[in-house]
Amino acid sequence: MPRARVVINREFCKGCALCTYACPRGILVISRDFNSRGYYPVMVTDEEHCAGCGFCAQVCPDVAIAVYRE
Amino acid sequence: MKHHEILIAGFGGQGILFLGRVLAVAGMLEGHEVSWYPSYGPEMRGGTANCTVIISDEEIGATISDRPGVCIVMNEPSFFRFAPTVQPGGLLLVNTSLVRAKCEREDLEVLSVPANDLAKLYLDGAEVTNTIILGALLAWRPIVQRESAERALAECLRGKREKLYTLNLKALEVGWEFVEKGA
Amino acid sequence: MEKILMRGNEAVAEAAVRAGCRLYFGYPITPQNEISEYLSLRLPQVGGVFLQAESEVAAIHMVYGAAATGARVMTSSSGPGVSLMQEGLSCLAAAELPCVVVNMSRGGPGVGNIQPAQSDYFQAVKGGGHGDYRLIVLAPSTVQELVDLTYRAFYLADKYRNPVEILGDGMLGQMMEPVTFREPEFPPLPPKDWAIRGKGGGHRKWIVCLDLDPKGLEELNLKLQRKYRLLEEQEANYDTFGDPEPEILLVGFGTVGRILKSVVREGMREGLKLALFRPITLFPFPRAALFEKAKGVKGILVVEMNLGQMLEDVELAVRGKVPVFFLGHTGGVIPTVSEILEHVHGLLREEIRV
């Protein structure tokens, strides 16, 4: 069971990747599937490792990320 | 039918606009149509002032006149500028205290009133030459009744300037008497 | 009712307050400063707001903001200042916000001078700023009419959700005439449910003066045009005076309109068959009425304190059926009764063969 959960709104994300640099654990990457607007949104590679710090959501210019923690 | 076009001219500080306003209010109080149109802007700030008052029994169209029937000149520059414009047969009222030049036109009625000298003689030199001139004008030609002018003075001197009312009444009397006793 | 001898500028200010105007934003410019001077004292007495802005540009946008809240608001200026306000007026027209703008116009172009002129006619009636819009333009010719049209201006602004310009001039602003403040009764106005006042418990609203979608913007423009057509049908207004079957019809607005009244009166005394047609609304221009009135006349003489601006609307209105002549002065020169009358005689002698 992961301790935290990152929910990415794939339709809001524009793949700017700023969250991937903000994540202290490096578990966010740009996905290979584009969304309906043609952007490649981010995805979580290893949710087990998420500490639920919320940095990704804080820096997201598109407010496309929600974060939850135990 | 009553219809007077009166041009009043002089320099700033002589109460030109005030004199015009008193005339207009007096006309209004008598139930006539009236209008008052001042010169304004840099012309006034440069020291000269004039206004046109029209008192009429019919609705007033043009509010200025290029040939006024009555013209009051309170200083010399005004005399030179406006005396030639007066309608033939019209009245030119000259403040001879300040206008030394003589009117060459023979088609005018000329009324000479040494308003500043009268003020010095009877009113301690108070700055009410405008009202002295008004008194003289109304004694010579009853454009409005003297009582209306007195009421208009009260109307125009309401509030802060109320204390000047008595002085102005006296000034009106001085001008009136000057004409009555034979100008 | 009591008559008060009042200066045009002060009369318009008092009428605005009585019409319910509670906010004024403006910037000093001669010859209309008495409007703001009067309101700076008067508006606080009725719980209103007077604010001297840093420029006419700022003033008109303050008007825009206050108008968006549904308040009755006005500004005033003269020629060069009204030019600076065109940006805001275009926005007010686009956002369909009601407000009243008084232009006590002066000599132009450029800084010009401060004497009365009517050379802002094109600017006032043809839009003035960018885009396909019109202001409602009212042209009073006496101080009493200035008062009556100020009441009407606020009513029309609210009724049509459109900026209204009162186009006066330095003479009308500076002169005094007796006035009474007869408060007119207008039909009830629809509620301002569009006003921006914070969403409260309800849904949010917005007022914008842009639409980046071409179809949307065209739709707005078509809606505005429908409004302008309605205005033409319902609000075109004018005054006539003189011979019921004139040979020469004199046409002039505002200050010139009243001078022409003297011309007609004097001409009729001399046995001339003259009449006056004086548009009171410059937009909508009383085209249909003028077309009717022009039937049977030998000629029309348009007189303006500009070099032929309303002239174009007169020509359009009579559609070439009657010869139209023009006499104009500008730069602060005021046409005189005798000059105009002489011109009329000249026309009858030479131009118009009876």
Next chain:
Amino acid sequence: MKVVFERPKTLLEKPFTYCPGCHHGLAQRLIAEVIEELDIADRTIGVGPIGCSVYIYEFIDVDFVVGAHGRAPAIATGIKRSLPDRIVFSYQGDGDIAAIGTAEIIHAANRGELITAFFVNNAVFGMTGGQMAPTTLLGQKTKTTPLGRDPQVHGFPFRLGECLSVLEGSAYIARVALTRPQFIRQAKECIRKAFLTQMEGRGFSLVEILSPCPTNWGMSPKEAVDWLEEKMIPYFPLGELKVKGCDSREAP
């Protein structure tokens, strides 16, 4: 699970129309959060400008008025004077507030107008396609400074915040950036203080938000964020420039 972060309700549920990596969305999220936390959405009126910032009216769930280029402070003044108990803010870019609308913002501040201005400074004209802004840095290349901004020709980058700080009517002026989580936390605090300054009737308030424009800077979002920190912050230092009664440059 507890919520660490969720999109605020006052930010309408639709994707931003800004370019990838642009901080407008972030700035608008913080404003929406503060409005929500202060519980003032029902009596807040926003004033939109022209430029990329204009889209704010599509995203924050409060009443909005949008007017012409640079005039938002005048429009906000009209609204506030008409409805003194409402909370009125403008949201403007650098071209809007620091070039065409300089007079309006300076005089609104100097009057101590009880409004709050948010100033998004990205050192370039965004919507018109990347021309020089008053805040363009020396040497910075833009569409109209193709060889870099030359002070001999174009003058110097304009520090609006400092300029407004010296006015008697301004009560709260701060400059913030949104490039890292701690900056973002500070920014939100400044935005909150700015609104409170207005609500407490202390005077005019402004928060300048340094923001990247990857598209017009010709950079990736990450490069743009780095460039902002390396180049912009040294010229436009972060912190509170004015808190009425004291003159402090400390970060909140």
